[in-house]
Amino acid sequence: MLAISGVKKTHDGFELGPIDLAVDAEVLSVLGPSGCGKTTLLSVIAGVADPDAGTVTLNGTxxxxxxxxxxxxxLVFQDGALFPHMTARENVAYAATSTERVDALAATLEVDDVLDQRAATLSGGERQRVALARSLAAAPDALLLDEPLANLDAPIxxxxxxxxxxxxxxxxxxxxxxxxxxxxxxxxxDRLAVIADGAIQQLDTPGEVFAHPATPFVASFTGSTNLFRARVDRTDGSPVLDWGDHELExxxxECEVGETVEFCIRPEYVAIVENGVGERPNVLEGRVRRVVFEGDDYLVDVAPEGVNDVIQVTLSPPVYDRLGLADSERVWLSLPSDAIHVLGAGE
Structure with missing residues (x-):
């Protein structure tokens, strides 16, 4: 087990920590924007940088x-950091336990065809894959990967x-x-730690982090672009939020009546329905403000009536084509009650 307790590090005015983490035989994804402290944390664990406070133990040591x-x-940095005078094979074999392991890793990471080239002649993506193969060949007690796929083309x-x-x-x-x-x-x-401003914002399974973000930052950074404020109107039965002219179940x-809360809903959970408001809860009328095609999906911005916010909706191309949306077209949005998440509720 890798145990990080109370680790702090100040570097060029940036403060990391205190960080507390326990990582067993698992893969922990550390997610965050540039400059949030991710690489600093890895550097402290690897011994490249000394912590100002706290301890790092590995398997009890x-x-x-x-x-x-x-x-x-x-530790594998983003740039790969290979020995430039060696071939790719020599780099991977530097700490490998067997020739067979070198060949197997090279095949998995698709660098078997460049094994006899010098590292200095490899492309950025090839260098990164060779560095990753070398790190796995060393059979470490803990593996630290800093953006290992950053230099690769999207399909690879x-x-x-x-x-x-x-x-x-x-x-x-x-x-x-x-x-x-x-x-x-x-x-x-297996688990996901979201970091911002040198602190862990949330640590949980990826599914839980995405479905129930703990903070506005986590919500926005993981794709919950629909982040709004509302007032709790009542809590008897299903809780109800007053959002502009609308009541949302x-x-x-666990909310307090009269409390102002932040809530979010992921764009893929918002539906555009064709039958109008009727008697159904959480169905709002609005108008299309913008449509952006992102290759896999369409992002549709809709301005609901009676509220000064814009809701983003994700639609697959078949659904978008079926709806045939146009700018300023009137539409109806359905916000499922179980997809609306109140940030910090019950804490």
């Missing part, structure tokens, strides 16, 4: 004062992301996987 090469950890990144998850899980060691990409974080991690959260 305090790592304080131990140089990087004696800690049992391997997506495929390696899917292949890395079982590979990393099979290691049965603590793995910290740092990324700013929410899709990578959720696809690879929500799930059974």
């Amino acid at each position: 305090d790592l304080a004062g131990r140089p990087p090469e004696e800690r049992g950890t391997v 990144k997506r495929r390696l992301r899917d292949e890395l998850r079982p590979l990393l899980s099979s290691l049965s060691i603590p793995v910290l996987y740092v990324t700013h990409d929410q899709h990578e974080a959720t696809a690879i991690g 929500i799930a059974d959260y």
Whole structure:
């Protein structure tokens, strides 16, 4: 187990921590924006930087004062950091336990065709994959990956992301996987730690973090672009929020009547319905304000009547084509009560 207790680090005016983490034989995705402290945390664990306070232990051994090469950890930075005078094969084999392991990892990471090239001649993506193969070949007690897929093209990144998850899980060691990409974080991690401003904002399973974000930052960074404020109108039966001219039924959260709360709903959970308001709860009339095609989906901004906010809706191309939406067109939105999440309710 990798245990991080009360770790603090100040660097160039930036303060990390205190950080408390316990990572067992699992993959922990560490998600956050640039400059939030992700790489600083890995550097402290690996011994590249000394903490100002706190302890790092690995399998019960305090790592304080131990140089990087004696800690049992391997850190892979975003740029790969290969030995430029060596071939790719020599880099991977540097700490490998067998030739067979070198060949197997090279095939998995698709660098078997460049093994005899010098590292200095490799492309950025090839260098990153060779560095990843070298780190896995070393059979470390803990593996620290800093944006390992950042330099790869989208198709290769997506495929390696899917292949890395079982590979990393099979290691049965603590793995910290740092990324700013929410899709990578959720696809690879058993658990997900969201970091901002040097502090862990939320630590849970990816599904729980995405469905029930703990803070406005977590909500926005993980894709809940629909983040609004409302007042709790009543709590008897299903709680109801007053949102502009609308009453929204929500799930059974512990709210106080009259309390102003922040709530969010993911764009993919909002539906555009064709039958109008009728007697159904949480159906709002609005007008289309903008449509953006993102390749896999359409993002549709809708301004509901009676509220000074805009709701974003994610539609698949078949649904968008069926609806045939146009700018300023009148539509009806359905917000399922169990998809509306009140931030911090019940805490």
